[in-house]
Amino acid sequence: xxxYELSLATVVCxxxxxxxxxxxxxxxxxxxxxxxxxxxxxGAYTAALLAKAGFSAMVSLPFAMLMAGxxxxxxxxxSLRVRHDFLAITTMGAGFLFLGIVRQExxxxxxxxxxxSIPSIGLDKAGYFLLVLLLAALAAAFSLYVKRxxxxxxxxxxxxxxxxxxxxxxxxxxxxxxxFAMGTAMAGLAGGLYAYFARFIMPxxxxxxxxxxILSMVAVGGIGSIFGVIIATAILTLMPEFFRFIGNYxxxxxxxxxxxxxxxxxxxxxxxxRLVFKRRVVKGETP
Amino acid sequence: MLALFLENVMLYIxxxxxxxISGCVYATIAxxxxxxxxxxxxxxxxxxxxFALGGYIGLLLTNTTGSLILATPLAAALVGVLxxxxxxxxxxxxxxxxxxxxxxxxIGLFIAMEEIFRLIFGPYxxxxxxxxxxxxxxxxxxxxxxxxxxIVTGSVLILGILSxxxxxxxxxxxxxxxxxxxxxAESFGISVLQVRYLNFxxxxxxAAVAGVFVSLLSNLVEPTxxxxxxxxxxxxxxxxxxxxxxxxxxxxxxxxxxEAFGTIYIGEYMDRDAIAFAFMIVIxxxxxxxxxxxx
Amino acid sequence: MTVLxxxxxxxxxxxxxxxxxxxxxxxxxxxxxxxxxxxxxGKTTMLKAITGVIQPQKAHITLNGKNIxxxxxxxxxxxxxxxxxxxxxxxxxxxxxxNVALAAGHGRIRNIFGAxxxxxxxxEHERALELLDLVGIxxxxxxxxxxxxxxxxKRLEVARALALNPKLxxxxxxxxxxxxxxxxxxxxxxxxxxxxxMTIVMIEHNLSEVLRVGKRLVVLDNGRKIAEGMxxxxxxxxxxxxxxxGKEAENVTA
Numbered sequence: 001x002x003x004y005e006l007s008l009a010t011v012v013c014x015x016x017x018x019x020x021x022x023x024x025x026x027x028x029x030x031x032x033x034x035x036x037x038x039x040x041x042x043g044a045y046t047a048a049l050l051a052k053a054g055f056s057a058m059v060s061l062p063f064a065m066l067m068a069g070x071x072x073x074x075x076x077x078x079s080l081r082v083r084h085d086f087l088a089i090t091t092m093g094a095g096f097l098f099l100g101i102v103r104q105e106x107x108x109x110x111x112x113x114x115x116x117s118i119p120s121i122g123l124d125k126a127g128y129f130l131l132v133l134l135l136a137a138l139a140a141a142f143s144l145y146v147k148r149x150x151x152x153x154x155x156x157x158x159x160x161x162x163x164x165x166x167x168x169x170x171x172x173x174x175x176x177x178x179x180f181a182m183g184t185a186m187a188g189l190a191g192g193l194y195a196y197f198a199r200f201i202m203p204x205x206x207x208x209x210x211x212x213x214i215l216s217m218v219a220v221g222g223i224g225s226i227f228g229v230i231i232a233t234a235i236l237t238l239m240p241e242f243f244r245f246i247g248n249y250x251x252x253x254x255x256x257x258x259x260x261x262x263x264x265x266x267x268x269x270x271x272x273x274r275l276v277f278k279r280r281v282v283k284g285e286t287p
Numbered sequence: 288m289l290a291l292f293l294e295n296v297m298l299y300i301x302x303x304x305x306x307x308i309s310g311c312v313y314a315t316i317a318x319x320x321x322x323x324x325x326x327x328x329x330x331x332x333x334x335x336x337x338f339a340l341g342g343y344i345g346l347l348l349t350n351t352t353g354s355l356i357l358a359t360p361l362a363a364a365l366v367g368v369l370x371x372x373x374x375x376x377x378x379x380x381x382x383x384x385x386x387x388x389x390x391x392x393x394i395g396l397f398i399a400m401e402e403i404f405r406l407i408f409g410p411y412x413x414x415x416x417x418x419x420x421x422x423x424x425x426x427x428x429x430x431x432x433x434x435x436x437x438i439v440t441g442s443v444l445i446l447g448i449l450s451x452x453x454x455x456x457x458x459x460x461x462x463x464x465x466x467x468x469x470x471x472a473e474s475f476g477i478s479v480l481q482v483r484y485l486n487f488x489x490x491x492x493x494a495a496v497a498g499v500f501v502s503l504l505s506n507l508v509e510p511t512x513x514x515x516x517x518x519x520x521x522x523x524x525x526x527x528x529x530x531x532x533x534x535x536x537x538x539x540x541x542x543x544x545x546e547a548f549g550t551i552y553i554g555e556y557m558d559r560d561a562i563a564f565a566f567m568i569v570i571x572x573x574x575x576x577x578x579x580x581x582x
Numbered sequence: 583m584t585v586l587x588x589x590x591x592x593x594x595x596x597x598x599x600x601x602x603x604x605x606x607x608x609x610x611x612x613x614x615x616x617x618x619x620x621x622x623x624g625k626t627t628m629l630k631a632i633t634g635v636i637q638p639q640k641a642h643i644t645l646n647g648k649n650i651x652x653x654x655x656x657x658x659x660x661x662x663x664x665x666x667x668x669x670x671x672x673x674x675x676x677x678x679x680x681n682v683a684l685a686a687g688h689g690r691i692r693n694i695f696g697a698x699x700x701x702x703x704x705x706e707h708e709r710a711l712e713l714l715d716l717v718g719i720x721x722x723x724x725x726x727x728x729x730x731x732x733x734x735x736k737r738l739e740v741a742r743a744l745a746l747n748p749k750l751x752x753x754x755x756x757x758x759x760x761x762x763x764x765x766x767x768x769x770x771x772x773x774x775x776x777x778x779x780m781t782i783v784m785i786e787h788n789l790s791e792v793l794r795v796g797k798r799l800v801v802l803d804n805g806r807k808i809a810e811g812m813x814x815x816x817x818x819x820x821x822x823x824x825x826x827x828g829k830e831a832e833n834v835t836a
Contacts, residue, residue: 032387078568081575088330088390089521090571093564096518100561104554150690151697157684160673167633167671169659169688169746178694208518212394219391252402258395263381266388 021186030159035095043191068188114202222270310543341495370491
């Protein structure tokens with residue numbers, strides 16, 4: 001693989017970690033979050049600052065996850081207070097708040113211009129890709145594990161009907177916070193990895209549009225479905241590259257795609273996959 | 288000493304005025320949004336696209352016909368009809384799906400609209416060939432432009448008429464009944480479908496008018512103009528309470544003023560847009576149902 | 583004869599409506615108590631107050647001697663209460679078996695860290711099948727809850743509540759929506775479970791079943807307790823009959 005392909009693949013893997021994190025919050029636990037990019041940003045800035053201060057990735061990446069997770073729990077606590085109708089807007093607000101503060105903070109965070117000259121992680125392009133690939137695989141494995149565990153079962157209940165879940169002894173607030181903590185920590189990891197990849201980060205990388213982009217990867221994949229989300233993330237990340245001629249029309253295609261999927265196939269790729277699978281089983285073919 | 292105090296008072300009044308003006312614009316956008324949300328529980332992000340479209344149509348019609356007075360209602364009507372079409376083609380088929388479906392569909396639609404504007408009209412925006420309402424008036428040491436006066440009076444008038452209609456006319460009562468309990472409304476013979484169409488028409492027309500307002504204020508329409516005001520409008524409908532048009536209007540003004548003052552005093556810590564959301568979050572922490580929400 | 587649940591002076595009003603006014607009664611361990619009364623008497627409100635779904639303006643509720651008046655719902659459930667709803671609330675996205683299995687696994691999901699490290703569902707699935715069979719819907723176990731008829735969903739509610747292994751089972755009109763045979767069977771099942779050692783409080787309109795399986799009655803009317811005692815006694819009290827007849831007369835003239 002050439003340098004260019006390696007870079008692409010690395011970005012895909014970073015996005016997978018990011019999307020799987022949101023999948024945990026929104027897909028598994030049913031909490032719609034429109035501010036996921038903020039946690040991505042928290043992770044990126046944390047890792048960038050620590051890296052520039054001389055710490056190795058062994059320190060900066062875990063710290064990035066920790067900071068993102070802490071901010072995630074704070075936002076999660078906020079979300080517990082409001083009606084669930086307002087959750088989406090509250091998380092959107094949290095995202096704008098993060099962005100707004102970072103943009104103005106010149107002394108440490110570089111303000112509008114961001115942070116540049118982030119030191120290299122010490123691996124070459126291929127090595128870095130392998131690292132990110134490994135972490136993405138771990139993220140997927142972790143998601144799968146949680147889904148199969150009793151925590152995932154409780155998440156399903158909360159996502160389906162949180163009042164009934166309460167009736168069945170589920171400590172709903174604790175589970176929601178757990179989902180936020182884990183999902184945002186994953187976003188923080190993705191952020192740290194992005195910082196080392198791009199070596200330069202700025203506030204606009206972590207804005208509302210980014211949050212929507214991530215949400216659409218989850219939605220197109222099929223909310224809650226791990227493989228669907230992975231595939232959708234890959235497609236949506238690579239799409240502008242493969243359809244180079246689209247260039248100028250990239251966002252338009254993207255918008256139409258989002259709309260079309262939700263309008264005609266709201267269960268996303270996972271839903272389509274299930275349909276195909278069911279048809280084949282019904283037809284008597286071996287599944 | 289007195290001079291300093293008076294200077295400050297002048298500043299405060301100017302800020303208040305600025306806040307009220309942007310508040311009126313916000314109100315015109317937010318009311319349309321809250322109409323849709325209260326009726327269908329959908330966050331109609333595409334509303335932002337209709338807002339921008341209204342600005343474009345208003346500006347283009349004014350440039351070709353030379354008459355703002357003709358262009359504005361026409362823009363409102365056209366966008367209103369488009370709004371109804373959006374309801375029928377986009378939202379109606381997915382009403383029984385979980386809420387994130389309509390939300391993301393709306394977002395996709397908005398992104399597509401922004402892009403269409405960019406591709407057709409160019410990324411740098413359009414301006415009025417002869418910007419209307421630019422005469423300035425000075426009184427008590429402050430300057431105000433004709434357009435600002437028109438915006439305030441216009442929005443107060445329009446929203447006032449709407450509120451009156453909602454209370455006094457049959458259609459208004461039908462709308463309120465449908466918001467409260469669609470099934471019961473239907474059993475009383477109210478056509479829920481008609482109410483929805485009217486809802487989208489009025490809401491979208493309002494968005495268009497707001498778009499024209501903004502185009503007049505900055506003498507510019509550009510593809511991304513819909514984004515930020517609409518995000519704030521979302522914060523406003525949360526604060527104003529569901530289906531509470533009066534509450535939304537009040538929250539809009541409050542937000543406009545808070546922003547104006549906030550930018551001066553905490554502008555070094557966060558930018559203008561963040562102030563709006565910080566305000567929303569603080570209020571929600573104290574009153575999770577919004578300023579005027581129930582329960 | 584120990585008192586399992588002691589309810590004192592529960593008063594609840596929404597807006598101008600007085601749902602409950604100063605209602606007190608006790609639930610004895612192992613008994614089968616039926617809470618009856620005409621529509622709108624406040625029976626469901628009473629159950630909601632017991633489980634903590636609503637917070638009455640005034641109340642003093644003790645479970646096994648512990649004052650649970652201020653406890654949140656999930657805490658009361660963990661102390662041994664289980665409730666079925668008048669309006670069924672299944673998890674529509676899950677199968678019947680999973681609905682019950684989740685409840686059966688309540689021990690596992692007590693603690694989020696514990697939940698994270700446990701993953702086998704075999705035992706809970708077995709228990710779920712047992713309970714679904716007990717209430718008579720075992721054959722539908724692997725079907726999704728969405729699209730099921732009311733009769734099945736009502737029995738699912740009961741199976742799910744039983745899976746919580748409660749000390750006190752609160753049933754809100756479990757027989758409504760069931761045909762005569764199903765209702766009789768379910769009532770018998772409840773009686774059986776009660777004999778095996780489960781305290782039950784049941785709201786029911788189906789008076790014939792109530793009189794058949796209930797051991798003691800508490801009658802509410804217009805938010806107040808108007809009678810209490812053995813079924814035979816209570817049904818002969820003139821003011822009880824008047825309450826029911828009065829409501830019927832109201833319905834007729836309305």
